Amino acid sequence: MLAGKAPGLQHPNSNSILRGLIITLAYDDVNRTVTKRLLEKIGCEVTAVSSGFECLSALSNVEMPYRVVILDLQMPEMDGFEVAMKIRKFYGYHWPLIIALTASTEDHVRERCLQMGVNGMIQKPVLLHVMDSELRRALQSASE
Amino acid sequence: MQRQVALIKQSLFDQGYLDEQFVELEELQDDANPNFVEEVATLYFKDSARLISNIEQALERGSFDFNRLDNYMHQFKGSSTSIGASKVKTECTMFREYCRVGNAEVFSLFRTCDECRCLRTFKQLKKEHATLRKKLEQYFQASK
Numbered sequence: 001m002l003a004g005k006a007p008g009l010q011h012p013n014s015n016s017i018l019r020g021l022i023i024t025l026a027y028d029d030v031n032r033t034v035t036k037r038l039l040e041k042i043g044c045e046v047t048a049v050s051s052g053f054e055c056l057s058a059l060s061n062v063e064m065p066y067r068v069v070i071l072d073l074q075m076p077e078m079d080g081f082e083v084a085m086k087i088r089k090f091y092g093y094h095w096p097l098i099i100a101l102t103a104s105t106e107d108h109v110r111e112r113c114l115q116m117g118v119n120g121m122i123q124k125p126v127l128l129h130v131m132d133s134e135l136r137r138a139l140q141s142a143s144e
Numbered sequence: 145m146q147r148q149v150a151l152i153k154q155s156l157f158d159q160g161y162l163d164e165q166f167v168e169l170e171e172l173q174d175d176a177n178p179n180f181v182e183e184v185a186t187l188y189f190k191d192s193a194r195l196i197s198n199i200e201q202a203l204e205r206g207s208f209d210f211n212r213l214d215n216y217m218h219q220f221k222g223s224s225t226s227i228g229a230s231k232v233k234t235e236c237t238m239f240r241e242y243c244r245v246g247n248a249e250v251f252s253l254f255r256t257c258d259e260c261r262c263l264r265t266f267k268q269l270k271k272e273h274a275t276l277r278k279k280l281e282q283y284f285q286a287s288k
Contacts, residue, residue: 029187030223037172037180074222076215103222125165125225128172
């Protein structure tokens with residue numbers, strides 16, 4: 001569906017690899033605002049949502065080719081894994097890329113992420129340079 | 145004036161009220177978003193005031209619902225981490241630990257001890273939170 005020519009992939013090694021549409025899903029205002037700003041700072045165009053439903057709705061908009069979903073796994077009253085599962089179920093395993101934000105790096109979390117088709121993991125609190133390199137890495141390997 | 149700003153900020157770090165995450169926030173501030181840190185702080189205090197009120201109501205009810213309390217604290221800890229509110233974050237962690245222990249506790253007498261610890265920790269948390277709020281207000285005021 002949206003896999004095709006995503007903006008920014010013409011010069012895979014330049015900064016423009018990061019230009020593109022991203023959805024960030026976080027439960028509370030503070031995290032959503034900070035993550036959004038962080039992504040914008042590295043050159044992304046961001047849609048911030050606060051529920052799995054909003055996330056899936058945004059993805060279904062064909063006018064907006066989202067390339068990545070940044071997904072907070074530990075949200076109260078919402079199962080991040082379930083959202084990831086639904087994204088994969090409706091949109092397949094190639095796009096969008098899913099990068100999970102997690103407070104824990106325990107093996108079972110990592111395992112589950114792999115099972116769910118998550119493409120990358122970042123430990124919270126998110127640092128700008130970590131988000132930058134993880135995004136690049138995930139986008140690079142997806143385009144190979 | 146600049147010196148006063150620097151002094152306030154330094155003392156916030158030295159006394160452990162703020163950690164490196166606050167510096168990350170400052171790095172997201174630029175000419176296009178000159179008040180980003182203050183905006184996030186405002187959001188944080190709005191969110192956390194609501195959480196404190198919810199927790200107070202839950203505690204007033206008399207019977208400790210450790211699961212619900214832990215849920216609130218999870219949120220509180222999450223946003224406190226994002227803004228670099230170090231002392232508040234520590235109190236949240238302690239509170240959650242007492243919830244975890246209290247939840248597993250079989251003997252009602254020991255449970256009561258855990259409830260006391262929760263109450264005491266919560267009192268401390270509110271104190272740290274109020275102090276941080278005041279000091280940050282001073283800081284932002286001095287920065288104008």
